[in-house]
Amino acid sequence: MNLGLIGFLLLMWVLIVVGGGIAVMILGPFTVSGFGKLGLFVASVIKAIVALSLVVLWIMILLKLKNWIFKKELRP
Amino acid sequence: MIDLLIPAVVSCIIAFITVYVTVPPLIKILDKRNLAVRDVNKKGDIMVARPGGPAILAGIIASEIVLYAFFQSSEIIAIIITTSAAFLIGYVDDKRVMGGWFKPVALAVAALPIIALGAYDSDLAFPLFGSVHIPILYLALIVLMISITGNTINSIDVLNGAASGFMVIASFSLSICLFIVQNYEIAVVSLPLGFVSLAFYKYHKLPSRIFPGDSGALTLGAMYGAIAIAGGVEIIAAVALLPAVINSFLFLSSVKKIVEHRQIRGRPVEHTDDLRLKATSDRDAPVTLVRLILAGGPLSEGQVVSAIFKLALFSGVLAVITAFMMGVSV
Numbered sequence: 001m002n003l004g005l006i007g008f009l010l011l012m013w014v015l016i017v018v019g020g021g022i023a024v025m026i027l028g029p030f031t032v033s034g035f036g037k038l039g040l041f042v043a044s045v046i047k048a049i050v051a052l053s054l055v056v057l058w059i060m061i062l063l064k065l066k067n068w069i070f071k072k073e074l075r076p
Numbered sequence: 077m078i079d080l081l082i083p084a085v086v087s088c089i090i091a092f093i094t095v096y097v098t099v100p101p102l103i104k105i106l107d108k109r110n111l112a113v114r115d116v117n118k119k120g121d122i123m124v125a126r127p128g129g130p131a132i133l134a135g136i137i138a139s140e141i142v143l144y145a146f147f148q149s150s151e152i153i154a155i156i157i158t159t160s161a162a163f164l165i166g167y168v169d170d171k172r173v174m175g176g177w178f179k180p181v182a183l184a185v186a187a188l189p190i191i192a193l194g195a196y197d198s199d200l201a202f203p204l205f206g207s208v209h210i211p212i213l214y215l216a217l218i219v220l221m222i223s224i225t226g227n228t229i230n231s232i233d234v235l236n237g238a239a240s241g242f243m244v245i246a247s248f249s250l251s252i253c254l255f256i257v258q259n260y261e262i263a264v265v266s267l268p269l270g271f272v273s274l275a276f277y278k279y280h281k282l283p284s285r286i287f288p289g290d291s292g293a294l295t296l297g298a299m300y301g302a303i304a305i306a307g308g309v310e311i312i313a314a315v316a317l318l319p320a321v322i323n324s325f326l327f328l329s330s331v332k333k334i335v336e337h338r339q340i341r342g343r344p345v346e347h348t349d350d351l352r353l354k355a356t357s358d359r360d361a362p363v364t365l366v367r368l369i370l371a372g373g374p375l376s377e378g379q380v381v382s383a384i385f386k387l388a389l390f391s392g393v394l395a396v397i398t399a400f401m402m403g404v405s406v
Contacts, residue, residue: 002372002383002387004371005365005368005369005387006387008322012321013315013394013398016311016314017204017398020311021202021204023205024206025205028209051213062325063329070363
């Protein structure tokens with residue numbers, strides 16, 4: 001069995017678990033004060049931006065991992 | 077849980093038998109209408125009937141209607157409508173090749189019945205850490221999920237038996253996970269997907285007598301996504317689907333745009349003289365799961381499919397571990 005693919009699968013799984021941890025432990029309880037009734041909305045916008053940034057960051061990490069794990073296979 | 081046993085057994089039998097019985101006449105009808113495509117991995121002009129989607133949909137609808145008679149839940153209706161819509165989208169693509177954006181966008185629309193019928197819980201559950209309540213963001217997740225699961229299963233439908241066999245492993249893994257997280261009703265609702273895939277695999281496995289086509293692959297993928305949402309096991313479902321997700325990820329990261337695979341110029345795989353599959357050194361060819369499996373040297377079609385199944389099994393085990401981790405909090 002292709003060990004590179006197994007390793008890539010495992011790393012993706014670890015990234016999913018870690019990403020979940022960040023979402024629940026840090027992003028979930030995040031609140032902002034000083035905006036009155038808009039506080040919830042502002043917090044939601046910040047959470048959405050951070051979540052999307054994390055998705056982009058995760059994709060970039062995966063691309064780096066892909067190039068690192070499959071550097072031999074991807075060489076033309 | 078005993079009261080779920082009868083609906084589970086009856087629906088699984090109906091799912092399996094419906095597909096098992098309807099595929100042979102469907103092959104005859106498709107052959108008669110000249111609806112067959114060349115199997116590019118075989119010597120000579122071996123023609124294979126396509127699409128097998130109608131038989132797959134028949135099995136799903138028949139078994140889910142039986143389950144609805146027992147449970148009367150809106151989740152089952154949502155799964156049936158979304159799956160049927162995905163079938164129609166695939167059928168249009170089978171008949172007439174559409175642009176690269178057609179399937180992702182149309183599948184996003186197919187997800188709307190799940191939202192309209194409220195067949196979801198807007199808490200996104202993660203292993204070890206609990207869940208987050210994301211009422212607005214979750215709606216976007218529903219739309220994305222159906223689009224992604226449908227297209228990833230479609231993208232892995234490249235070799236004899238690959239898509240249906242992969243779906244057997246992924247869907248049974250998902251059913252086991254639903255039992256582990258004690259969502260018994262959706263676990264029972266998910267079982268027909270595995271049995272439909274298993275019955276279809278009998279005709280799709282090497283050497284294929286029928287291909288699922290876009291209508292079959294999108295039907296299987298969309299139903300898988302709909303079950304994941306209705307069962308609140310989105311993360312677990314994503315883990316069980318990882319080899320197919322990797323395939324789509326590799327493809328998109330090398331092509332760098334959403335494009336229909338038929339529009340790609342470079343071929344990722346070619347044939348040796350003895351008709352084994354071999355990775356090409358074509359710079360324009362996309363990187364795919366099959367290409368990486370073949371990086372170690374040429375393999376027969378059966379060996380490549382077997383490697384995909386091993387990866388699916390590995391992901392299935394990871395999904396089961398993830399399901400157990402849902403009950404643990406740090």
